[in-house]
Amino acid sequence: MEIAVTTPAVPPSESVVSRMRPPSRIGDRAFHWLTLAMGFSVIVLVVLVGWQLGRGSQLAVTKFGLSFLTTSTWDPVAEQFGALPFIYGTAVSSLIALVIAVPLSIATALYLTELAPLWIRQPLVSLIEMLAAIPSVILGLWGIFVMIPWLRTYGFAWLKAALGWTPFFGGPIYGPSMLAGGIIVAVMILPIITSVSREILRSVPNLQREAAYALGATRWEVTRIAVLSYAKNGLFGAVVLGLGRALGETMAVTMVIGNTPQIKASLFAPGYTLASVIANEFTEATTDIYLQALFEIGLVLFGVTIVANLLGQLLLLTMKNAMTTRAVQ
Amino acid sequence: MSDNLHTWRKIKSGLASSVATVAALLVITPLGLVFYHLLVSGIGSVNWDFFTHLPKPVGEIGGGMANAIVGSGVLLGLASLIGVPVGVLGGVYLAEYGGARTNAILRFVADVLNGVPSIIWGVVIYGLVVIRFKSFSAIAGGLALGLMMIPLIMRTTEEVLLLVPNGYREAALALGISRWKTILHIVMKTASKGIITGVLLAFARVAGETAPLLFTAFGNRFWNHNLHEPIAALPLQIFTYAISPYDDWHRQAWAGALVLVVLIFVVNTLVRVLTRGRTVSVL
Numbered sequence: 001m002e003i004a005v006t007t008p009a010v011p012p013s014e015s016v017v018s019r020m021r022p023p024s025r026i027g028d029r030a031f032h033w034l035t036l037a038m039g040f041s042v043i044v045l046v047v048l049v050g051w052q053l054g055r056g057s058q059l060a061v062t063k064f065g066l067s068f069l070t071t072s073t074w075d076p077v078a079e080q081f082g083a084l085p086f087i088y089g090t091a092v093s094s095l096i097a098l099v100i101a102v103p104l105s106i107a108t109a110l111y112l113t114e115l116a117p118l119w120i121r122q123p124l125v126s127l128i129e130m131l132a133a134i135p136s137v138i139l140g141l142w143g144i145f146v147m148i149p150w151l152r153t154y155g156f157a158w159l160k161a162a163l164g165w166t167p168f169f170g171g172p173i174y175g176p177s178m179l180a181g182g183i184i185v186a187v188m189i190l191p192i193i194t195s196v197s198r199e200i201l202r203s204v205p206n207l208q209r210e211a212a213y214a215l216g217a218t219r220w221e222v223t224r225i226a227v228l229s230y231a232k233n234g235l236f237g238a239v240v241l242g243l244g245r246a247l248g249e250t251m252a253v254t255m256v257i258g259n260t261p262q263i264k265a266s267l268f269a270p271g272y273t274l275a276s277v278i279a280n281e282f283t284e285a286t287t288d289i290y291l292q293a294l295f296e297i298g299l300v301l302f303g304v305t306i307v308a309n310l311l312g313q314l315l316l317l318t319m320k321n322a323m324t325t326r327a328v329q
Numbered sequence: 330m331s332d333n334l335h336t337w338r339k340i341k342s343g344l345a346s347s348v349a350t351v352a353a354l355l356v357i358t359p360l361g362l363v364f365y366h367l368l369v370s371g372i373g374s375v376n377w378d379f380f381t382h383l384p385k386p387v388g389e390i391g392g393g394m395a396n397a398i399v400g401s402g403v404l405l406g407l408a409s410l411i412g413v414p415v416g417v418l419g420g421v422y423l424a425e426y427g428g429a430r431t432n433a434i435l436r437f438v439a440d441v442l443n444g445v446p447s448i449i450w451g452v453v454i455y456g457l458v459v460i461r462f463k464s465f466s467a468i469a470g471g472l473a474l475g476l477m478m479i480p481l482i483m484r485t486t487e488e489v490l491l492l493v494p495n496g497y498r499e500a501a502l503a504l505g506i507s508r509w510k511t512i513l514h515i516v517m518k519t520a521s522k523g524i525i526t527g528v529l530l531a532f533a534r535v536a537g538e539t540a541p542l543l544f545t546a547f548g549n550r551f552w553n554h555n556l557h558e559p560i561a562a563l564p565l566q567i568f569t570y571a572i573s574p575y576d577d578w579h580r581q582a583w584a585g586a587l588v589l590v591v592l593i594f595v596v597n598t599l600v601r602v603l604t605r606g607r608t609v610s611v612l
Contacts, residue, residue, distance in 0.1 A: 039422030107352030135537025248446025
């Protein structure tokens with residue numbers, strides 16, 4: 001009020017503005033830096049994980065060197081540690097999972113984007129998301145008490161009768177086995193491959209499909225020529241991301257794979273994976289070198305999953321880039 | 330001749346369609362099977378005792394998982410102390426401040442971090458916390474879950490903040506409101522429902538995690554009175570009971586699994602109701 005009285009010549013609005021304090025920059029700066037720190041925390045975390053695993057396994061790495069990855073004796077009493085059976089188990093169970101899950105997932109994604117009536121799509125997607133939300137330990141529980149008994153009496157017996165002459169399906173049937181582990185991992189990675197593939201297929205421009213239809217292609221030909229070949233990289237990325245999940249899958253596998261460190265051709269024989277040996281033996285590791293060896297297993301697991309994830313994400317990125325440079329919407 | 334070819338192409342197309350349909354059915358079959366068996370084997374043991382009693386000693390029938398249910402709640406609370414602020418503010422950075430290149434890198438790293446197997450978090454927290462304090466603890470378990478939540482929350486927060494129209498920001502800035510207040514009071518408030526959704530999804534995701542708790546929270550057959558001591562968690566208890574040789578424990582494991590799955594599905598459904606019409610990926 002006083003202002004307006006003493007300086008009547010200045011228009012009131014201007015006077016108010018000139019006397020307002022400039023907005024404080026401190027709050028802005030602080031908030032900016034705070035969010036920046038939080039944003040960069042993901043990089044810190046990746047480095048932290050790598051550093052901690054490296055630090056924890058230093059002795060084992062220097063003591064065993066490369067032989068850690070290539071020998072198959074796992075004897076905590078004699079302090080001999082070779083991770084080959086676990087690497088083999090992880091590779092084989094993930095491979096089985098991919099063989100089962102990839103065709104199913106991609107076909108489902110195709111059904112969801114190309115075939116299904118519109119009203120069915122959202123509910124089906126919700127169901128697949130529910131499958132993704134089932135905790136690993138619960139799938140493992142189901143695996144132990146429902147899947148394995150069924151596989152032992154029906155699934156494996158049938159496979160043995162049909163394919164028993166190959167080394168992969170020979171030998172005694174125990175129940176807990178590499179194949180059971182692979183099947184359970186397949187169930188775990190079905191949702192992620194399906195939903196990533198679906199996103200990829202959905203981003204294929206409709207113009208692609210319309211062009212193929214206009215040439216007289218049938219629905220399958222449109223899918224094959226216009227959709228699948230266009231989405232190839234992205235779908236490959238989805239598969240690699242699924243592989244990343246499969247490699248690190250822990251609880252469900254631990255509960256059904258049999259946890260025996262051996263390398264057998266037969267898929268009916270029990271196996272062991274990198275993740276499950278950590279889960280089972282970590283708290284039992286009584287000597288330093290034993291714990292170090294388990295940390296090194298963690299390091300190996302971290303390494304392979306990081307590579308798989310990097311590769312998968314990069315493949316998805318190439319797909320996105322192709323989209324922004326090529327797609328006509 | 331050309332007619333034959335045409336028929337063949339049509340048959341092939343129909344065949345491919347039916348294969349895809351069957352595949353879709355096969356993919357949701359495990360969901361149905363797991364749910365069916367959870368109900369059949371679990372419902373009988375879900376009773377009042379289950380929610381209010383401690384586990385009975387080996388050999389005695391009955392008892393419950395009260396401590397594990399509370400323990401899971403405590404662990405999630407501790408996890409959210411770390412995961413929610415870091416994740417949400419990180420998401421704010423991505424949506425409001427970061428340049429295109431920084432964002433691309435951070436997003437990429439967050440996605441990669443998301444793919445780190447959960448057991449690795451257990452190992453890392455064991456090395457960082459458990460060894461240092463010479464004890465398994467609720468704090469270690471909460472930290473492991475909290476760190477897992479960060480990339481999840483960060484990505485969903487970013488997504489929903491980007492949905493806030495730029496006009497809101499411009500209007501606030503034009504009124505002379507400083508940028509951080511604009512973000513806090515206008516942008517984040519507008520997107521609050523979406524942010525909460527993201528947090529809930531992250532909760533649902535880590536609530537079922539067992540692997541990171543195996544050697545951090547470790548599990549406990551009694552009540553936990555001190556956050557520096559081991560604590561029980563529902564998924565851990567399910568695991569311990571599932572691999573035990575006792576029938577009664579198996580029944581309890583099924584009951585625990587049923588409760589856990591129902592909790593997770595309730596949260597997911599809640600989220601779906603909250604975000605009707607928008608797509609938020611649970612993965």
